[in-house]
Amino acid sequence: MKAEVAQQILLLELAELDAELSRLTHRVAHLPEQQRLEQLQTDQRNAADRLAVLGIALEDVDAQISRLESEVDAVRQREDRDRGLLDSGTVNPKQLEELQHELDTLERRQASLEDSLMEVMERREQLAAEQGTEQAGFDGLGQELIAAEQARDEVLAEIEQARTGRDARRTDLVSGLEAELLALYDRQRASSGIGAGRLIGGRCGGCRIELDRGEMARITAASDDEVLRCSECGTILLRVRGPGE
């Protein structure tokens, strides 16, 4: 295949542009800002899970507290009733003994319930403190997430802007290229990722392999408008310089 030098210069610019576009795509796929955002999202989900566990534990403890409190109330009422009976002076000595015995038992029971209540209250205090710390962490993560999302969006917008400019230039270049040369470039690019590259220092611009002497002799002998391919990878080997060089 033959192509004028002007066509080869356009093709070189297209190849360089496509390499830049690939780099931009790669950058979008490996954005540190995106990774940071995802890490924060994971941290926030974990914090939400821990908060849910603490919430359940607090509900349990609250239920224990209500149960113990109503038990304490019931014991107190029983004591009041027994004391009322004792004070009334209407009980016989046998009943008196029984009532005093019951009051002793009730007092011990009340002391034990109050001890338990104290323990559960302490546990509640501890859980509430943990919940407070966890909630503060969760809220802080929410703030960080907003900032991280903003940072990610800003970088994406910058990349998108760079891509838009290059896409427009690409359209121009493609419309200026001969169909046959463009088709060859597209085929090669689809198969190896790089359609065309400059031949620099005897190395292929696609696979970077150094061409052997025989190849170099063939290339040197070829006319300027000859479309050369790398014998290793098939990349179109361009001997021209880019517009900015």
Ligand SMILES: [Zn+2]
């Ligand atoms: Zn090659």
